[in-house]
Amino acid sequence: MRLQEYQKQTDVHRDAVHLARLEAESIAILREVAAQFERPVLLFSGGKDSIVMARLAEKAFWPARIPFPLLHIDTGHNFEETLTYRDELAARLRCRLIVRTVQESIDKGRCVEEKGPNASRNALQTVTLLDALEEFRFDAAFGGARRDEEKARAKERIFSFRDEFGQWDPKNQRPELWSLYNGRRNPGESFRVFPLSNWTEMDIWQYIARENIPIPSLYFSHRRRVFQRGGTWLAECPYLTPLPHETVEERVVRFRTIGDMTCTGAVESTASDIHQIIGEVAAARNTERGTRADDKRSEAAMEERKRAGYF
Amino acid sequence: MSTAELNTPSLDRGLLRFATAGSVDDGKSTLIGRLMFDTKTIFEDQLEAIEQSSRSRGHEQVNLALLTDGLKAEREQGITIDVAYRYFSTPRRKFIIADTPGHVQYTRNMVTGASTAQLTIILVDARKGIVEQTRRHSYIASLLRIPHIAVCVNKMDLVGYDAQVFHEIADAYRELAAGLGIREVTLIPISALHGDNVVAPSGQMPWYGGPSLLEHLETVDVGEDALAAPARFPVQYVIRPQSEAWPDYRGFAGQVAGGTFTPGQPVVVLPSGLRTTIRTVDLFGDSLPFAQGGQSVTLTLADDLDVSRGDMIVPVDTPPAVTRELDAMVCWLGEKPLQVGGKYAIRHTTRETRGIVNAVVHKVNIETLTPVAGDAAVGMNDIARITLKTMTPLFVDPYAENRATGSFLIIDEATHLTVGAGMIVQRS
Ligand SMILES: Nc1nc2c(ncn2[C@@H]2O[C@H](COP(=O)(O)OP(=O)(O)O)[C@@H](O)[C@H]2O)c(=O)[nH]1
Numbered sequence: 001m002r003l004q005e006y007q008k009q010t011d012v013h014r015d016a017v018h019l020a021r022l023e024a025e026s027i028a029i030l031r032e033v034a035a036q037f038e039r040p041v042l043l044f045s046g047g048k049d050s051i052v053m054a055r056l057a058e059k060a061f062w063p064a065r066i067p068f069p070l071l072h073i074d075t076g077h078n079f080e081e082t083l084t085y086r087d088e089l090a091a092r093l094r095c096r097l098i099v100r101t102v103q104e105s106i107d108k109g110r111c112v113e114e115k116g117p118n119a120s121r122n123a124l125q126t127v128t129l130l131d132a133l134e135e136f137r138f139d140a141a142f143g144g145a146r147r148d149e150e151k152a153r154a155k156e157r158i159f160s161f162r163d164e165f166g167q168w169d170p171k172n173q174r175p176e177l178w179s180l181y182n183g184r185r186n187p188g189e190s191f192r193v194f195p196l197s198n199w200t201e202m203d204i205w206q207y208i209a210r211e212n213i214p215i216p217s218l219y220f221s222h223r224r225r226v227f228q229r230g231g232t233w234l235a236e237c238p239y240l241t242p243l244p245h246e247t248v249e250e251r252v253v254r255f256r257t258i259g260d261m262t263c264t265g266a267v268e269s270t271a272s273d274i275h276q277i278i279g280e281v282a283a284a285r286n287t288e289r290g291t292r293a294d295d296k297r298s299e300a301a302m303e304e305r306k307r308a309g310y311f
Numbered sequence: 312m313s314t315a316e317l318n319t320p321s322l323d324r325g326l327l328r329f330a331t332a333g334s335v336d337d338g339k340s341t342l343i344g345r346l347m348f349d350t351k352t353i354f355e356d357q358l359e360a361i362e363q364s365s366r367s368r369g370h371e372q373v374n375l376a377l378l379t380d381g382l383k384a385e386r387e388q389g390i391t392i393d394v395a396y397r398y399f400s401t402p403r404r405k406f407i408i409a410d411t412p413g414h415v416q417y418t419r420n421m422v423t424g425a426s427t428a429q430l431t432i433i434l435v436d437a438r439k440g441i442v443e444q445t446r447r448h449s450y451i452a453s454l455l456r457i458p459h460i461a462v463c464v465n466k467m468d469l470v471g472y473d474a475q476v477f478h479e480i481a482d483a484y485r486e487l488a489a490g491l492g493i494r495e496v497t498l499i500p501i502s503a504l505h506g507d508n509v510v511a512p513s514g515q516m517p518w519y520g521g522p523s524l525l526e527h528l529e530t531v532d533v534g535e536d537a538l539a540a541p542a543r544f545p546v547q548y549v550i551r552p553q554s555e556a557w558p559d560y561r562g563f564a565g566q567v568a569g570g571t572f573t574p575g576q577p578v579v580v581l582p583s584g585l586r587t588t589i590r591t592v593d594l595f596g597d598s599l600p601f602a603q604g605g606q607s608v609t610l611t612l613a614d615d616l617d618v619s620r621g622d623m624i625v626p627v628d629t630p631p632a633v634t635r636e637l638d639a640m641v642c643w644l645g646e647k648p649l650q651v652g653g654k655y656a657i658r659h660t661t662r663e664t665r666g667i668v669n670a671v672v673h674k675v676n677i678e679t680l681t682p683v684a685g686d687a688a689v690g691m692n693d694i695a696r697i698t699l700k701t702m703t704p705l706f707v708d709p710y711a712e713n714r715a716t717g718s719f720l721i722i723d724e725a726t727h728l729t730v731g732a733g734m735i736v737q738r739s
Contacts, residue, residue, distance in 0.1 A: 016325070017326065018325030018326040018404070019325075020325075021326045021605060022326075023607070024605055024606050027566075028547065028566040028607045031547045032547060035548050035620050035661070058595070060564070061548075062550075062595045062596060062609075063550070063554070063556070063557045063560055065552070065554075147396045147398070148397075148398045154395040154397065155393050155394065155396075174729045175419060175423045175644050175732070176423065177426040177718070177720065177732045178426045178714065178715065179427070180658055180659075180660075180718065182658060182720060182729045184656065184722060184727035185727055197396070198396070198407055200400070202400070203405070
């Protein structure tokens with residue numbers, strides 16, 4: 001669908017209403033966790049989903065401060081803009097920001113760096129994350145995952161139970177009825193909680209537009225030196241070595257998701273404001289995960305990582 | 312839809328949650344795949360992936376049903392065994408599908424999916440007509456008080472798009488629905504495989520004058536229920552910034568569980584019974600003129616009362632029942648059977664207490680849908696009427712009047728698992 005067509009067809013009122021309902025549900029989930037758990041934490045990646053989650057948390061507890069810290073698992077391969085954005089946001093929210101790095105985990109011998117041209121630290125994040133959750137004895141960790149992102153997520157609960165090893169067992173999840181959430185647990189057990197479960201990529205963008213939330217400039221069209229690999233444009237950066245047949249060239253691109261530089265693909269785009277992005281998303285023929293190299297590795301890649309304790 | 316209708320504000324116009332049910336092979340996965348495909352919710356990379364899967368399994372054409380397949384083990388077994396959520400939207404509405412399997416043993420999944428649904432699609436195979444599963448699903452839909460039921464008579468292509476076949480099934484279904492006290496039924500003849508009457512009207516069935524399934528989903532009126540109910544505000548979290556900017560702010564955060572709250576409204580706080588009035592309805596710096604069912608807000612009160620999580624703010628003139636005795640229908644979800652005399656944790660709205668199961672009044676025979684007295688063996692997937700006594704009072708409404716204040720969870724105190732879903736029958 002083209003932009004004009006989309007705007008014409010979209011009942012403006014509808015957007016306001018469905019976003020208000022999603023917002024109300026997410027706020028209720030954030031408050032429920034603050035009430036049922038002793039040490040919640042919000043996993044902040046700097047991506048648009050966690051930015052929206054932080055806004056919802058701000059709303060949920062206003063005029064008080066958000067009653068839990070932010071945790072960033074830093075792969076060491078982040079875009080500079082992401083880190084700046086993260087620090088400014090934490091300062092504005094007057095929230096404690098905890099950063100744990102994959103590099104630290106590697107240095108301590110907790111995990112080993114992948115080798116080869118497709119080496120990524122995405123999988124290693126799991127180790128750093130689980131260690132950080134244990135270090136601070138967090139009993140609930142908010143993640144920004146959405147069920148529309150990937151098949152393995154479609155069955156994920158909003159309150160997702162994890163055993164004492166942080167593992168997810170799809171067969172051992174509690175049924176979730178009405179809006180009643182059962183966060184009871186034994187010592188050592190914990191939950192991942194996904195307040196954005198029912199949001200789609202489009203909802204996220206529309207909400208960012210509605211709320212006028214500033215987002216990192218990476219999401220808007222810009223010139224960047226990139227090279228093509230596995231059907232996506234990867235940014236030229238110190239952590240990636242292009243193979244002999246891969247040529248680096250300058251293109252006008254933007255990012256649909258922001259994560260580890262080694263596996264976050266850019267799309268060619270001239271969308272330079274939020275409304276143009278919304279128009280592009282409406283017309284898009286590929287999922288945003290299609291631009292993430294790590295999810296392409298196997299059909300069940302995400303599911304395997306989830307079992308191991310990834311978000 | 313007329314312009315007048317479009318301009319009528321309604322809380323729920325923008326979002327419809329629906330559940331799907333059908334026996335195995337009635338075409339549920341194909342239907343959902345079709346809805347998503349025809350509304351362009353399927354992306355090229357997803358289509359590529361299912362094309363690949365289809366080929367590797369030796370299917371000739373792209374199997375849209377694969378799109379809704381979930382986890383690996385289940386993919387390998389070739390079955391869906393849980394509730395999966397899907398999303399699609401049209402310019403008119405956003406849709407959330409709770410996709411539940413049709414297996415006999417998974418009543419619990421259907422109950423779970425139905426608990427948040429405003430509409431359910433029940434699939435019937437045109438060649439088979441109404442079968443036991445249809446009755447069971449319809450019963451659960453009525454038990455869970457899903458306001459709207461859409462019966463899709465599928466595989467019409469296999470009966471030559473015959474009007475007679477459809478009308479016979481439709482008549483039989485209306486009779487079934489009337490027996491179950493179901494108020495609103497829409498019957499639609501479809502072919503999920505070929506797309507007849509799913510998104511676009513079918514050229515094959517000119518005798519059918521009604522809406523396509525999608526048109527029905529887009530226009531069905533949802534939203535009156537939560538607003539008509541008496542106002543209920545379970546306090547979820549107390550907000551006390553104690554900051555320089557807000558030294559004395561004391562707000563009670565929660566999600567409105569029915570009705571409307573406005574500043575100046577006289578209210579009573581349960582269980583204390585103390586009266587006051589609503590001072591403000593707050594949301595992130597905005598003072599709202601009112602808050603309605605479903606909205607998450609923060610209320611401040613005119614008087615400085617001691618209010619905590621689990622309390623309920625309600626209008627002075629229409630309070631809920633304050634009771635320790637519950638008479639409820641339960642669907643048992645746990646592997647360990649329900650224990651008469653057993654103690655459980657009970658979660659109702661934002662309140663948690665303990666309860667003892669007094670008695671099983673009757674069990675529902677899931678084949679005949681009739682009550683069987685004297686059978687107290689309630690195991691997983693069973694539905695029964697029970698009585699419970701709770702340690703502290705709950706503030707309840709009959710489930711038929713308010714799904715939020717009429718429902719509760721039964722939780723095993725040792726394993727912390729959710730083992731039962733309760734629906735309050737009446738004030739006792
Ligand atoms: N002829 C015909 N076949 C259909 C139709 N809908 C589904 N099917 C077929 O019925 C079989 C079962 O469908 P599926 O969607 O997997 O059923 P589920 O078990 O209810 O999810 C598949 O072989 C489908 O291709 C239809 O409208 N017409």
